Amino acid sequence: xxxxxxxxxxxxxxxxxxxxxxxxxxxxxxxxxxxxxxxxxxxxxxxxxxxxxxxxxxxxxxxxxxxxxxxxxxxxxxxxxxxxxxxxxxxxxxxxxxxxxxxxxxxxxxxxxxxxxxxxxxxxxxxxxxxxxxxxxxxxxxxxxxxxxxxxxxxxxxxxxxxxxxxxxxxxxxxxxxxxxxxxxxxxxxxxxxxxxxxxxxxxxxxxxxxxxxxxxxxxxxxxxxxxxxxxxxxxxxxxxxxxxxxxxxxxxxxxxxxxxxxxxxxxxxxxxxxxxxxxxxxxxxxxxxxxxxxxxxxxxxxxxxxxxxxxxxxxxxxxxxxxxxxxxxxxxxxxxxxxxxxxxxxxxxxxxxxxxxxxxxxxxxxxxxxxxxxxxxxxxxxxxxxxxxxxxxxxxxxxxxxxxxxxxxxxxxxxxxx
Numbered sequence: 001x002x003x004x005x006x007x008x009x010x011x012x013x014x015x016x017x018x019x020x021x022x023x024x025x026x027x028x029x030x031x032x033x034x035x036x037x038x039x040x041x042x043x044x045x046x047x048x049x050x051x052x053x054x055x056x057x058x059x060x061x062x063x064x065x066x067x068x069x070x071x072x073x074x075x076x077x078x079x080x081x082x083x084x085x086x087x088x089x090x091x092x093x094x095x096x097x098x099x100x101x102x103x104x105x106x107x108x109x110x111x112x113x114x115x116x117x118x119x120x121x122x123x124x125x126x127x128x129x130x131x132x133x134x135x136x137x138x139x140x141x142x143x144x145x146x147x148x149x150x151x152x153x154x155x156x157x158x159x160x161x162x163x164x165x166x167x168x169x170x171x172x173x174x175x176x177x178x179x180x181x182x183x184x185x186x187x188x189x190x191x192x193x194x195x196x197x198x199x200x201x202x203x204x205x206x207x208x209x210x211x212x213x214x215x216x217x218x219x220x221x222x223x224x225x226x227x228x229x230x231x232x233x234x235x236x237x238x239x240x241x242x243x244x245x246x247x248x249x250x251x252x253x254x255x256x257x258x259x260x261x262x263x264x265x266x267x268x269x270x271x272x273x274x275x276x277x278x279x280x281x282x283x284x285x286x287x288x289x290x291x292x293x294x295x296x297x298x299x300x301x302x303x304x305x306x307x308x309x310x311x312x313x314x315x316x317x318x319x320x321x322x323x324x325x326x327x328x329x330x331x332x333x334x335x336x337x338x339x340x341x342x343x344x345x346x347x348x349x350x351x352x353x354x355x356x357x358x359x360x361x362x363x364x365x366x367x368x369x370x371x372x373x374x375x376x377x378x379x380x381x382x383x384x385x386x387x388x389x390x391x392x393x394x395x396x397x398x399x400x401x402x403x404x405x406x407x408x409x410x411x412x413x414x415x416x417x418x419x
Contacts (some may be wrong), residue, residue, distance in 0.1 A: 003390040004028055004361065008146040010110050012039040014086070014382040015366030016059070016152040017094050021062035022389035024099055024155060031144065032104045032136055035153075039095035039104070040087035042156040048185045049086030049210065052254075053377070054080045056407040060382040063094050070097055077407070095144050108137040112273065113149055114318040115359065127360065127419035148361035148392055151316070155309035155367050156182065162275050162305055163201060164232060171278030171285075179278075180286055180304045183207055186214040196224040200272065200287070204231040205305030205374060209258045211304055212267055219266075228298065229262075230273035230289075232307070270296075278303070311368045318319065328371035330355050337373040347375060349404035351387025363388050379404060 007023055009016045012034035013277060021032040023044055034041065051058070051189035056077040064072075067090075075089055076083070112134035118126050133144045138225075142401060159181035161168040192216060201212045212229045219225040272292045279286040285292045286299040324334030333354040336347050355363050363369075365388060366381040383404040390399035 004147045004392070006031065006391065007144045007148045007150060008033060008131065008144060008153045008330050010113075010133070010149070011042075011153040011366070012036075012046060012091075012095060013042060013093060013152060013154055013366070014040070014058070014203065014378055015186070015385060016150075017091060017100065017152075018060035018382050019065055019150050019152060019365065019389065020100055020103060021066055021094075023336075023392075024066075026389060026393040028105050028392060029148065029284055030355050032100075033110055033133065034104060034106050034178075037106050037110045038087070038092060040091035040363055041128070041155055043083045043087050043091070045156065046183045047082060048188050048355070049159065049183050050082050051080055051086070052206070054407075055108065058086055058090065058378055062386075063090075066097055066099055067094055071352055077214075092398055094149045105135075105137075107137050108342065110135045110153070110315055111314050112318065113151070113362070116145065116147060120154070120320060121289045127311050128393070131362065137194060149239075149363070150388060151362075151364045152366045152381075153312070153368055155311055158312040159305060160307040160310055160372075162303070162307065164274050169275050169277060171280070175280055175285060178302050180302065181306075183211060183306065184229075184304060186211065186218055191218065191222075194218060195222040195224065196344050197301035198284070198299065199302045200228045200300045201304045202232070202275070203304075203308070204233050205306065205308065206254055207306075209254055213254070213261065213307055214259055216261055218268060221379055222337040228269045228270060228300070229258075230266045230275075232273055233271070262408055290365050295355040308372065309367075310372050319362055322357045324371065329369060329373060330357065333369065334371070334373075337370055337375055339375055343399070346375075347380065349380070349383055349402035351384060352391040352399045355384060355388065379406065389414035 006029045009019050009032045012032045013240060015037060016032055020032055023030040027196055035262065037086060054077060055075045058081065071357065072093060078353065094100060102226050110133055115126055115129040116132045116133050118129050122362065130145045130147060131149045133146065133149060135142060135144065160166065162172050163169045186194050195218055201208050201215065208229065212227055213228040215225065236337055258267065262269050268290050275288040276288055277288040281299065284299055284301050287300060289298065291295050313328070322331045323329065327334040329337060334349055336350060355365065365384045367376045369378045369384065386403060387399045
């Protein structure tokens with residue numbers, strides 16, 4: 001195999017920085033392309049949210065080694081940080097280290113990845129062609145070449161829309177000023193958007209639950225604030241179940257708080273909600289929907305869509321990818337992360353073999369590698385890039401060995417799958 005000398009990493013989040021640190025250990029030059037103006041830019045958009053896991057689950061060994069060499073004071077491994085704290089106390093300090101700083105290009109967006117001189121349908125000369133990453137910044141467009149590419153861009157910028165069919169419902173795009181995606185800062189910078197308003201939260205996961213509980217806190221401080229939680233299914237019992245909740249107690253506590261609010265009628269739950277149309281009605285929204293198959297109407301001021309995320313694959317159209325057609329994760333990874341079969345604490349360790357595509361030396365790592373599955377853990381992403389980098393460095397045995405360890409878990413349970 002021709003030696004890998006240069007690797008482009010898309011995204012300066014936790015996984016991107018970890019990949020760069022691992023590459024530097026092997027003497028391989030990384031170039032990190034970050035759309036935002038800082039490391040962890042996407043995390044800052046939900047920086048007010050407390051994570052479910054403590055610091056010990058958020059740190060990569062190679063990055064910590066670099067930080068420690070420069071006198072990093074460290075963090076309390078048992079404390080659970082917010083997204084902003086992860087950025088300010090870990091990612092930004094790491095990105096400012098001289099070893100990493102010179103390799104990061106901020107304010108630069110990738111809009112395409114290809115092979116030099118060959119399009120997707122061309123086979124002759126493809127394997128020997130270098131990768132070309134097409135990107136743009138305030139100075140214009142440019143093309144960067146590399147021997148390998150790791151896409152660690154995440155999924156935050158690609159939220160799922162309201163439609164049960166995976167597409168926006170009529171009126172959703174036309175009313176974006178009243179439709180929010182992700183986890184807005186309800187108790188902080190966006191408080192005035194939701195205070196004394198009638199708010200509908202749509203989603204059946206922990207993010208939706210977190211949003212609904214924040215709105216209930218706002219309701220106490222701002223009488224007149226109304227909260228409706230719409231689930232497209234009825235997953236409250238699933239959210240309280242075993243699996244990840246046994247390993248991450250903060251998730252279970254969140255579920256118990258939501259269940260109590262529903263039982264006390266302080267949180268109105270509408271299950272099996274299928275929104276059909278959104279119509280602007282004065283300063284509010286008129287929602288036409290089905291609940292359990294029966295027609296209903298709702299009048300709200302805001303809709304918060306917390307229905308998960310999907311990978312943005314548009315920039316990868318010219319590559320030969322090997323993706324599962326359902327989960328949109330690498331084909332060999334998909335069966336391990338099917339959300340119908342696995343909780344995130346039970347997905348076994350995986351690496352370069354499961355993450356490889358038809359175009360050799362291109363990898364999707366981190367949250368984006370999980371496609372539409374919501375079961376990603378940061379430690380899993382760190383193990384992914386460790387394995388990828390070992391493979392790029394020619395260390396096949398090390399690449400295929402597993403070093404994933406969950407803090408505090410007995411060795412017999414490490415990497416266990418649904419056991």
